[in-house]
Amino acid sequence: MNLPFDYERSAIGDFGGTTPTTTGFDNARVVILPIPLDRTTSYVPGTRTGPHEILVASSHMELWDEETGTDVHSIGIFTMPEMEFPFATMDEVMREIRRVGTELAIRGKFAIVLGGEHSITPPLVEAVAANYPRLTVLQIDAHADLRDSYMGTPYNHACAMRRVLETARCTQVGIRSLSSEEALAVPTLATTIFYDWNMRRQTDWMDRVVETLGDDVYITIDCDGFDPAIMPAVGTPEPGGLGWYEMLGLLRRVIDARNVVACDIVELCPIPGNVSPNFLCAKLLYKILSYRFCRELSVPR
Amino acid sequence: MNLPFDYERSAIGDFGGTTPTTTGFDNARVVILPIPLDRTTSYVPGTRTGPHEILVASSHMELWDEETGTDVHSIGIFTMPEMEFPFATMDEVMREIRRVGTELAIRGKFAIVLGGEHSITPPLVEAVAANYPRLTVLQIDAHADLRDSYMGTPYNHACAMRRVLETARCTQVGIRSLSSEEALAVPTLATTIFYDWNMRRQTDWMDRVVETLGDDVYITIDCDGFDPAIMPAVGTPEPGGLGWYEMLGLLRRVIDARNVVACDIVELCPIPGNVSPNFLCAKLLYKILSYRFCRELSVPR
């Protein structure tokens, strides 16, 4: 934006708000893509405001990461405006998300997508898998999302991982809710499930998660994978789930051991008057970037 | 429900809650049909909980109406369970609503439908118009809802009245929001609009509304037709709109002068912690029934 005079401003809507350096799309190593899709979510509605609230929260965050000893913002982060969906059918919506995902992938951008409902993941995985044919997907979620169709459509968020399995193998972590029909289907599917109720019984469970993953990994984090204590702002808040440091420990281990090529954070459904969940998502996004790119920065750890 | 022992109960989910007499479907003169459809609404989500919250509120209402001097409950009111939509496409949803609406119409029930979003009105009007071929529709709303399509679909709530016009003539009251495209189309459509900003300039405006209506009338009330002062619980709360006694005055005049054959109350989007809007809808529904059926009761007015 060009103004013909000096002006102290803040940039609500850009990740990190007022930041020392401005990055254009071309120079950005990382692109944040907000997809506020919200068509089929049940129970508590509102995922459409999730991406916006994460970006608002991000401007209240410090940009230094004391764990890696870096300020990863300098890598170049570009925030896209929110995607719009002037389309009649979910078919068209899916095609459009795949197209935009592909545009980012072919330009070598590391995409972090902010949902919106979980149904956005399958087309994003398709876009990424074009470059990484042996991609595996790590899902952190309360729900298996393995229904073949729901409410008459294969695009419902309750079917997201069933659709993903058409493109890539999956590892599912934190699962604590599935239907009898899904439980029956699991043995026939190319997925490994770490159920929340017993996954911590062996202290090496994070290593075992890593072992199931191939070289190239797409990470999809449904906010309800977290413990509702720290993440009540989801449509169906299942008790149990990952704590903050459990999530970070798992993510760091995966990012250190594998080539993480893209990720999404979905299903945040902001609760008016409680900013904690929004802030947590902003911080989560930044921790992922710090883990992923700290080695590319010249700052010693 | 049969229980093998005495039991003092309340019936959440039935209009009026605990009531002196229970009515089965067959004996009911009035059928309340909750249709919590919520697929395409923009901005503030949540119309899917509207019908339920209206019914919860109704159990805290007195059943005597001091204006008509009647207790219209005795006419026989039956509350349907909530309609479910295990369908992929809006086409199927529309067909199903029309089918259920027709089932009620052919059995001579006076239907009061609780939405859900405004896109449920066109199939209901179709169902009613089969019996009343010269039906006119009275809409009370902030928005003209006259777009030909929106977000890629002709079934969006922003198109509801454009769809209704394919079946019946319309009179639109309280309108205070429309797009340039709709403004351009209005002169070509079989509709009479009473714009909120100037409709009260003549004291006989209610009479003029009645004059535009044919013998048989379907009434559709979008909650945002009310002043947001008393109805903040809507998706896009447009300032201006009808006060409580303005709404009642208009409804009574129409019901006294014409044959009102069915109606709907749509787009309530409950605000957690504020029951006023929910209670207002419950009372509105009961006032409509009191006006409509007070003459059929033996109690003198």
Added chain:
Amino acid sequence: MNLPFDYERSAIGDFGGTTPTTTGFDNARVVILPIPLDRTTSYVPGTRTGPHEILVASSHMELWDEETGTDVHSIGIFTMPEMEFPFATMDEVMREIRRVGTELAIRGKFAIVLGGEHSITPPLVEAVAANYPRLTVLQIDAHADLRDSYMGTPYNHACAMRRVLETARCTQVGIRSLSSEEALAVPTLATTIFYDWNMRRQTDWMDRVVETLGDDVYITIDCDGFDPAIMPAVGTPEPGGLGWYEMLGLLRRVIDARNVVACDIVELCPIPGNVSPNFLCAKLLYKILSYRFCRELSVPR
């Protein structure tokens, strides 16, 4: 409170907060008595925090009244601490309220009581009527509260005015909700009802209200007598009701024409995050005092 050093303070819990002059009980002309009774209220709970929230709000109010041109605070206003009810039965609670009301009455204090539920009014009226045997009661309310008993008890708030009628004649204004049973009883009771739906049909309705009142008047204001537009914070918010200037107009007319000897403001049920209703009650209380005592102040109007 004596402190051994200077200290700039605010007094949350005292009406008006930090005020230029402090009044002890003995010098006070007016006593504010908070009675947070909340035992039998139905639907939306929470009247027990009403008095406290009114007092908190009052500290954000200006003490000048531009209508009467006075600062009535100088008359001497003393705020009692909240009444406690370590009693098993409503009988004992009623006796205790009557006793305290009597203590104030015999000392010549003008009592303004903050509820709490409406069931506190009958014992207060009894206490006042001991001094004013021909007392009439002016009630402003959405509900007639004329049930003989409710939920098994004669002390339920739904019976408040039926109990009051055992002590004094009543005039009821703004009524828009009563049961068939109450409607049947009305003709047999010593009460005049101004129904909300038609009371404004004659422009002199306030004069007609005044005419029904005897020389000495107790005023009881149930918050739901107001339009829910400005007073959503009540248990059963009935649409319709009095606007702010309607209420003030009526109160001023009554206070100018009759001897108002005490009053109460009851059934405020604060909505977390919306201070408007609390503030309105604080202002209402102060307007009543300004109308009632402006003539006793030397400040010219």
Added chain:
Amino acid sequence: MNLPFDYERSAIGDFGGTTPTTTGFDNARVVILPIPLDRTTSYVPGTRTGPHEILVASSHMELWDEETGTDVHSIGIFTMPEMEFPFATMDEVMREIRRVGTELAIRGKFAIVLGGEHSITPPLVEAVAANYPRLTVLQIDAHADLRDSYMGTPYNHACAMRRVLETARCTQVGIRSLSSEEALAVPTLATTIFYDWNMRRQTDWMDRVVETLGDDVYITIDCDGFDPAIMPAVGTPEPGGLGWYEMLGLLRRVIDARNVVACDIVELCPIPGNVSPNFLCAKLLYKILSYRFCRELSVPR
């Protein structure tokens, strides 16, 4: 409900909402009894809406339990309508709860009661103890509830366990709030207390809880026994308390080792706009049923 045409419905108010099989009272092995009693609760009000919100939440839950590998719904679950209390005194209320509890007990139903305030537990324990004379009661709660009377009545929720002790021995877990008076009385009472602040100091604390219990056990869970992190929706949210998997671990151990004959979940006080606590209660109820009845199902674990 009989309707003369096909109708896709959801059943708000029935546990689990739309379920594949419908169970009548007679065939039900389990009866869910909602008792929304809310008369004497202090501080934050609202337990009366607790049972309803748990049932609404339950319809968004999956019916498969991945831990036991069962769908326990097939055992036959019947949801009673909400109990009403048209009674003047707590004496009558207690008598009525005991009567209904007895009706269920003599028909061999496994009752799960949803409160309402904790004062409903003593009459339920009395009803159950008629069949199981050596019953012990396991309470999970933040408060000892051992006052002999409070606010003038022996029926206050602060006295619930003192009343229960008149019928059965108790074990109290998670306790972290009691008065000096209660602390003094504890050594004289037939109760074993596991204080929250030190109960986890030995790793076998759950075994030690089990050892204190007799063969037949009634479980009463006050929602404030949970950590407020996952259960803020209570009247007095005491920091500390049980986590989700601690609660499940304890319940499973008790259910596997003893004969659990009935239970209640009380004092949920829903927070508008935050469904997590409601959902947790629905899931807790279903986990108890899964643990309790998984052995009776033919499905292999």
Added chain:
Amino acid sequence: MNLPFDYERSAIGDFGGTTPTTTGFDNARVVILPIPLDRTTSYVPGTRTGPHEILVASSHMELWDEETGTDVHSIGIFTMPEMEFPFATMDEVMREIRRVGTELAIRGKFAIVLGGEHSITPPLVEAVAANYPRLTVLQIDAHADLRDSYMGTPYNHACAMRRVLETARCTQVGIRSLSSEEALAVPTLATTIFYDWNMRRQTDWMDRVVETLGDDVYITIDCDGFDPAIMPAVGTPEPGGLGWYEMLGLLRRVIDARNVVACDIVELCPIPGNVSPNFLCAKLLYKILSYRFCRELSVPR
């Protein structure tokens, strides 16, 4: 923003959201300047999020104005990013606002400023008065804001109009709260006050307001000038105040009769979960622009 591929986007943070034409600063006739200053406001905090919430709401508004028959958006509206205040003292803050206001004024922009607290008005009036030396200020507000200093500072929002009077004559409308000190000072100040309690006693009150104004007018609207029924989202919601059509009627009359050169809308303090007040402000802003610029558009009215 330049992207190397097609992208359907929405622009949260720009007035009107996704709009058909994009306007750069240079071509804009109107500049919207968000100043989220929030340092000294008392009671309910939060005006700092006001401007952002108004802009978010504006994207859900139709751009056609049915009253003037225009789409004024085509005049060219540019939305500035939010102003930042990295300054120690209110002196510096005031200077910076005056500087930015002057930058807009000298470029001939029509500025609409979104506050933030009322203390931003004096430097804006100073900036505008440099071009219009005989400027008068029309204030619509509940509070006189005429204190000479408050809480130790002359820059408190309670002093805003006292500061403005150092630059320009004022007319104050809707006033219903002032201190004894302010009441005493009024006769000595160059201001005309229309008190809310009696300003409507003559039907020509709007004409009388216009008569007090000079040729060039700056309008400052404090949100609490509105009736709290439609505008509860303010720091101290005074009952009474202007309705929606009263406000519009007054604004249109002033804009038609005088040269309105700039305006501000201040003190919106958003209530989480209630978007009505935010939406009202967005619509108010657009109505002002429609009234002000409809004559400059070629579209016939």
Added chain:
Amino acid sequence: MNLPFDYERSAIGDFGGTTPTTTGFDNARVVILPIPLDRTTSYVPGTRTGPHEILVASSHMELWDEETGTDVHSIGIFTMPEMEFPFATMDEVMREIRRVGTELAIRGKFAIVLGGEHSITPPLVEAVAANYPRLTVLQIDAHADLRDSYMGTPYNHACAMRRVLETARCTQVGIRSLSSEEALAVPTLATTIFYDWNMRRQTDWMDRVVETLGDDVYITIDCDGFDPAIMPAVGTPEPGGLGWYEMLGLLRRVIDARNVVACDIVELCPIPGNVSPNFLCAKLLYKILSYRFCRELSVPR
């Protein structure tokens, strides 16, 4: 307060509410000082209501502490009214806080201060350090607060500990948010930081915290030092942080091993409708007193 008749009251605003014994200032060993300062806090506003909400919550707390086996209330606790700040500059505010802190210190009172924002800590530390020249400060916080100035002022809460360091050495625990500029400055400052992400890696971390402390210790607890799961009511809720029993464990160890001479609890920013955080603070305050003074009570532990 003297009343000329018996009166059962509760004392909202006094710690513990209705308590068996009343303590005057002179006899009090402990003084609770509420300082609702709220001038420079960013993001979510509202710390000014923190102290009041903590005191309201405290009246719903039991006064027995089961861990120490004492009722420490008997030591004499006096609650000051809220401090007011009729001052223009932060300089004056700081001077006033230091003066009041000194008045308490010279009278030998143990002060527990309730904020308000963190900027109140430096003058309090100065007041205490006058008596304890080798004082060290233990801070529990998410943020380092070590900026030299912020938003143009050295008094911003983001600079609180940088100011404290001008008076005393510090130990900072739970830190998980700091800027690059602060990270750079840390090695040059007289502070020891225990970063939240790795401080628990050694089981003796609490001992190591104690070792860093001198004989006399001032404790400052920023509410955001807690895990947002139990303390969402803060301005910038950083994920991670201390659990309830971690906090208590650390406090008890410090209080047992060192001479704790004063403390503050700051930055509570109440969320309307969620009392848990307020209650936690009340309990935290009482636990600190129980740990600190249990040895001075004659009751055996």
